[in-house]
Amino acid sequence: MGLRTFSKGVHPPTFKDLTRSSPIRRLGFAPLLAVSLAGHLGRPSRPMVRIGEEVERGQKIAEADGFLSVAQHAPASGQVTKIDQVLDAQGHWQPAVFIEPFAASQQILPVHQLVDSQHLDLEQLIHWSQEIGMVGLGGAAFPTHVKIASAREGAIHSLIVNGAECEPYLSADHRVMLEQSADVVAGIRLLQRCLGAQRVLVAVEDNKSDALAQLRQTAGEGTGWEWVPLKTKYPQGAEKLLVRVLLGQDLPSGFLPKDLGVLVANVTTLAEMGLLLPIGAGIVERVVTVAGDACLNPGNYLVPLGTPLGYILDQLGEKPELVVLGGPMMGRPVASGQTVTTKGVTGILMFKGLQRPTGGPDPCISCGKCLSACPLDLNPSRLGKLAQAGAWAEMQGKQHLFDCFECGACAYVCPSRIPLPQLFRAAKAALRKENAS
Amino acid sequence: MKLQAAPFLHGPETLRGMMNRVLWALLPLVAWSFYKYGLAALAVIGTSAVGCWAMEAWLRPVGAPVRGLLGAMPPRAPDASPWIAGILLGLSLPPGTPCWIALVGAVVAMTLGKWAFGGLGHNLFNPAVVARVFLQAAFPATLTTWHPAWQPGRFTQLIPANLAWPMMAPSSDGISGATPLGLWKFSHQPPDWWALVSDQSQSSLGDGAPGLVLVLGLALVLLKVADWRIPVGILVSAALVAGLFRLMGLGPGPLFHLSSGGLMLGAWFMATDPVTSPVSPKAIWVYSWFIGTGIVLLRQWGGQPEVTAYLLLMGNAMVPLVERWLPPTPYGANP
Numbered sequence: 001m002g003l004r005t006f007s008k009g010v011h012p013p014t015f016k017d018l019t020r021s022s023p024i025r026r027l028g029f030a031p032l033l034a035v036s037l038a039g040h041l042g043r044p045s046r047p048m049v050r051i052g053e054e055v056e057r058g059q060k061i062a063e064a065d066g067f068l069s070v071a072q073h074a075p076a077s078g079q080v081t082k083i084d085q086v087l088d089a090q091g092h093w094q095p096a097v098f099i100e101p102f103a104a105s106q107q108i109l110p111v112h113q114l115v116d117s118q119h120l121d122l123e124q125l126i127h128w129s130q131e132i133g134m135v136g137l138g139g140a141a142f143p144t145h146v147k148i149a150s151a152r153e154g155a156i157h158s159l160i161v162n163g164a165e166c167e168p169y170l171s172a173d174h175r176v177m178l179e180q181s182a183d184v185v186a187g188i189r190l191l192q193r194c195l196g197a198q199r200v201l202v203a204v205e206d207n208k209s210d211a212l213a214q215l216r217q218t219a220g221e222g223t224g225w226e227w228v229p230l231k232t233k234y235p236q237g238a239e240k241l242l243v244r245v246l247l248g249q250d251l252p253s254g255f256l257p258k259d260l261g262v263l264v265a266n267v268t269t270l271a272e273m274g275l276l277l278p279i280g281a282g283i284v285e286r287v288v289t290v291a292g293d294a295c296l297n298p299g300n301y302l303v304p305l306g307t308p309l310g311y312i313l314d315q316l317g318e319k320p321e322l323v324v325l326g327g328p329m330m331g332r333p334v335a336s337g338q339t340v341t342t343k344g345v346t347g348i349l350m351f352k353g354l355q356r357p358t359g360g361p362d363p364c365i366s367c368g369k370c371l372s373a374c375p376l377d378l379n380p381s382r383l384g385k386l387a388q389a390g391a392w393a394e395m396q397g398k399q400h401l402f403d404c405f406e407c408g409a410c411a412y413v414c415p416s417r418i419p420l421p422q423l424f425r426a427a428k429a430a431l432r433k434e435n436a437s
Numbered sequence: 438m439k440l441q442a443a444p445f446l447h448g449p450e451t452l453r454g455m456m457n458r459v460l461w462a463l464l465p466l467v468a469w470s471f472y473k474y475g476l477a478a479l480a481v482i483g484t485s486a487v488g489c490w491a492m493e494a495w496l497r498p499v500g501a502p503v504r505g506l507l508g509a510m511p512p513r514a515p516d517a518s519p520w521i522a523g524i525l526l527g528l529s530l531p532p533g534t535p536c537w538i539a540l541v542g543a544v545v546a547m548t549l550g551k552w553a554f555g556g557l558g559h560n561l562f563n564p565a566v567v568a569r570v571f572l573q574a575a576f577p578a579t580l581t582t583w584h585p586a587w588q589p590g591r592f593t594q595l596i597p598a599n600l601a602w603p604m605m606a607p608s609s610d611g612i613s614g615a616t617p618l619g620l621w622k623f624s625h626q627p628p629d630w631w632a633l634v635s636d637q638s639q640s641s642l643g644d645g646a647p648g649l650v651l652v653l654g655l656a657l658v659l660l661k662v663a664d665w666r667i668p669v670g671i672l673v674s675a676a677l678v679a680g681l682f683r684l685m686g687l688g689p690g691p692l693f694h695l696s697s698g699g700l701m702l703g704a705w706f707m708a709t710d711p712v713t714s715p716v717s718p719k720a721i722w723v724y725s726w727f728i729g730t731g732i733v734l735l736r737q738w739g740g741q742p743e744v745t746a747y748l749l750l751m752g753n754a755m756v757p758l759v760e761r762w763l764p765p766t767p768y769g770a771n772p
Binding site for chain 2: 368376421
């Protein structure tokens with residue numbers, strides 16, 4: 001049987017062998033942790049601690065500010081030294097709670113409050129997801145309870161478990177599926193039951209077939225779940241493409257999976273749900289792939305939230321010139337070692353130098369290679385020319401600019417080395433500004 | 438730490454690599470032309486190619502401000518595109534073309550055909566074809582004088598007309614003939630398809646070997662520098678229309694049309710020029726079918742036997758409009 005996949009896309013080298021075979025290791029506590037209160041999509045959390053207060057690992061230190069927001073928890077037992085601002089991956093200053101861990105702070109997970117997860121209803125699940133600070137750990141950091149809450153409006157009939165992990169270098173999801181398969185399965189069960197989803201589709205790229213087999217074995221017989229190996233191809237893990245590949249439906253412009261009765265959840269999110277929700281504990285750490293040619297000890301690390309990058313670079317890096325949060329296709333470069341890890345950081349890539357392509361930039365020769373790569377069938381060549389001409393309106397209208405999720409496949413194949421996603425980001429920013437005024 | 442925008446991974450393909458591969462694919466055809474026409478082929482193709490390269494080298498710094506949209510770009514390193522245009526122009530000329538005319542063609546290709554629009558990537562029309570059509574209009578007699586191939590002394594001497602002085606009528610050596618297309622069109626001679634395929638007929642420097650062009654064209658596709666849909670669209674549509682005419686008893690049939698004149702070279706090497714061909718899938722089929730059907734229709738009912746160059750230019754001209762009318766269907770348009 002041929003593996004399922006979408007048409008187009010690209011096949012960059014995966015670089016996953018460097019990290020995927022070694023077990024998840026723990027990273028120690030940095031001397032000062034800064035828990036960003038805006039590490040998720042939505043309103044920043046409201047701090048609930050005072051300066052000088054002693055907090056315990058797992059203790060709630062900030063509460064959700066409204067529905068589109070989540071709680072935050074102390075990653076280490078220690079003392080709150082200040083509530084100040086910290087740099088996020090985008091280079092913005094965000095409010096944060098600074099905690100100086102005690103020398104004796106342990107890394108075990110404290111049970112906060114036992115939750116009867118076997119008998120939760122939808123409303124309780126929404127409450128507890130927000131309470132434990134759950135967000136999409138695949139990188140988007142979108143509050144999970146908001147996704148779940150869409151089941152209030154209309155039935156969610158399908159749950160897609162996203163284990164594609166198509167970004168090169170990253171193997172965090174892979175390790176989680178192997179080492180925390182019971183947690184993943186518990187998370188899927190919890191969500192399926194509360195949502196009342198009839199279908200569960202577990203989708204994993206075929207370069208991680210061991211992970212799919214592991215999950216399948218852990219789940220056992222009689223689940224009725226569909227186990228779908230996908231062809232290894234970038235950007236296989238994109239929500240729009242998973243919905244197309246698995247359900248044969250497209251999400252029209254502006255639609256979310258919930259509008260089709262679908263919920264897509266990343267495997268690490270589900271693992272954390274399955275692990276933390278029954279004990280009512282908040283997210284205090286996450287698995288991060290650390291790799292790159294300037295990384296001395298590549299691997300997957302359980303990194304406490306709020307760890308400054310400078311600490312990780314000191315521990316694992318060798319004078320990197322370029323540090324990227326996330327994968328090499330869609331990740332963000334960081335300017336400063338003061339930037340702290342948040343719930344959305346899936347990878348930390350350290351490079352000895354800039355990762356410039358050979359040659360270019362040259363003018364677009366309309367070779368059409370970007371059209372053969374764009375998974376959404378857009379016309380990146382035309383979009384690029386319009387961006388250079390400042391023709392924002394046509395980009396937004398006829399060329400569907402806002403459908404583009406900047407996967408970078410067009411730039412990957414471009415022989416003229418035109419920085420297309422960068423042009424698109426600039427155009428989107430200009431349009432947002434224009435539309436706002 | 439330094440900053441750079443995503444993506445941080447890039448594929449191996451480069452513009453210069455693509456251009457070099459096209460150039461490599463053209464060289465066997467140049468070699469064949471040399472084997473067939475001897476020094477005359479080298480003189481004409483060489484003049485045109487070196488002329489294009491020299492014009493490009495001169496215009497690249499001068500033309501930079503013209504680049505307009507990409508005005509802020511750093512000066513670019515040279516690529517093989519002027520060599521490709523020059524060789525294609527040379528291959529499209531008759532063997533007895535005076536070198537100075539080939540040079541005029543090279544100048545026209547790089548100025549009117551390319552840098553008037555701002556250089557590589559900005560031209561609307563294929564530079565080699567622009568120059569070919571310009572020469573056809575400016576020197577109609579010379580450009581329709583066909584010297585025979587396989588002359589015994591071709592490796593030791595040029596065709597005298599190659600060395601004609603500018604603006605002087607080339608001395609007639611009295612042995613020129615007509616192409617199979619001309620014979621069919623004007624003398625109503627039955628088409629000799631075998632003469633075409635076995636390369637015994639009179640033709641432009643690169644037109645006489647449709648089989649070789651086909652193989653090299655397939656190589657272009659395999660080397661990922663040409664979109665297969667364009668030549669396939671042209672050849673299939675031309676064959677269909679020619680077949681229809683044949684059934685109606687009007688024309689010489691698909692095999693004759695496909696292997697005569699510049700159709701094969703145009704379909705594989707000129708129509709596939711990425712800059713002047715469409716990228717949107719539907720537009721590609723419109724473009725290629727327009728060129729293919731147009732060539733056969735115009736050969737049948739037009740005033741000239743060979744019309745490939747005109748159809749290529751018309752195809753180029755329609756690209757922006759067709760692409761506007763037939764953009765790719767994006768994800769989510771048909772839920």
